[in-house]
Amino acid sequence: MSANSRSQEKIKLPYTKAYYITNEVLNSVTHGIGFLLSIVATVFLILKGVENQNSIEVFSYVVYGISMCALYLASTLYHSFSFTKAAGILKIIDHSSIFILIAGSYTPFALVAIGGVFGWFIFIAQWAIALFGIIGKILFLNKMKKFSTLLYILMGWFGVIAIPQMATAIGSGGIAWLIAGGVTYTVGTIFYAHDNLKFWHVIWHLFVLGGSIAMYFAVLLYV
Template sequence: MGNNKHTYSPLEETANTITHGLGVLLSIAGLFTLLYYNNLENDIWRTVGFSIYGSSLILLYLSSTLYHGTKDSKLKKIFKRFDHSAIFLLIAGTYTPIVLISMRDTWVIYLFILIWAMTVFGITGEFLFTQKFKHLEFIMYIAMGWMALIAIKPLLGLPIETFTWIIVGGVIYSIGVVFYKWDSLPYNHTIWHLFVLGGSISHFIAMFYI
C-alpha cells in the first residue's frame, strides 16, 4: 500500500516489498484453507463468499508488493493505482462472506450493495481522477470499513468469536493509519504494512467462526 506524500529509501522499499510479499503467500494459503474446510460443509454461499474474500486479499497484497517492488517509474504509477484500488476491493471483499453466509436475508444486504457501489465509485475515481481523488479516497477507506457499525445489531447475532475478531481487525487497521501518516518516522510504511497484516489475520480468523 502506497503513500502519496513520501519517498522511501531503497532499504525501506525492500522492507515494504517483503512484508506484503509475505502477505501474498499467507493470502493464497488462507484462501485454500477456507475453501478446503468449506468443502466439508458443501455450502455454495460459503464457497462464493470465501472465494471473493480470498481473491481480494491476494489482489491487495500482490498489487502492493508489485508497487513497492518495481523500480520502473511508469510501472510504479500503474501499480500504485492498482494498489489503492485493491484496498476498496478488500474492504468490500471482507464484507462479502459475512453478509452472504449470515445476513443475506436481512436488510444488511442493502448496506452490502452500497459498499460494493462505493467500491466501484472508488476504483473509477482512482483511475480517472487520481490527484483530485486522493483525499476523498482515504476518507472512503475509513468510512467503508466502519460502516459495519450501522449493522451492529445483526453483527451481534454472529458467533462471538467472529464479532470479536472483526472488531479487533478494524481496530488494528485503524491504529496502523497513525503510522501510515507518520512520514517522519523511519520505516513508517513497513510498520503500517505489519498492522495491515495483523488486521487481515484477525479478519481471516473471524471467517472461521461464521
C-alpha cells in the first residue's frame, strides 16, 4: 500500500458525502429560520421598550436582540460555508456566539427585572464569563469543547442565585418560561456534546430554537 493510500485511509470520513451535505443544509436552514425570527422578535421588544419610555429597557432589549441575531446568523453562515476555506474563522465566530447569546439573554433580566447593584453584578459577571469563553475559543477552539459545554451550562444556570428577586419581578409565569428555556438548552447540550452522531447537531439546533423561544416569551411577557 502506498503512503498516499495510507494517508487517504486515515482521513476517511465515517459518513457519506451526501450525509454531510444534507446535514449542513439542515443546520443552515434551521438557524436561518432562527435568524429571521430573531429580527422580528427584536423589533417587537424595542417597540415595547420605546412604548414604556425606558432607556434601560431599550438598551437591554437591543443587546438581547443583537445577541440572538448574532448567534443565528453566525451559525447559518458557518454551516453554509463549512466546506470552504472560511470554515475555520466562521467556526470560531459560531461557537463564540453561544457565549454572546447566553450573556445577552441575561441582560434584560439583570438590568430590567432585577435592577440595582445586584442586577448590574449579574450583568457584568455574565459578560465577563462570556469574554473569557470567547478568548478561550479563539485560542483553543478544538481543545476545549467539553470545557466550553460545561461553561455554557454554568452560565445558563448562573441565575439561580437570583431566584427570590426573579420570582418577585416576573412572577411564576415568567419563572416557568425561564425554567422551560433553561431545561431545553441544557438537554440540547447532550446532542451538542455528541454531534459526531448522525444529525445530532441538527437536533441541537432545534433545542436552541426551542430554548430561545421560551426565553423570548419570558422577556416579552414578563420583564
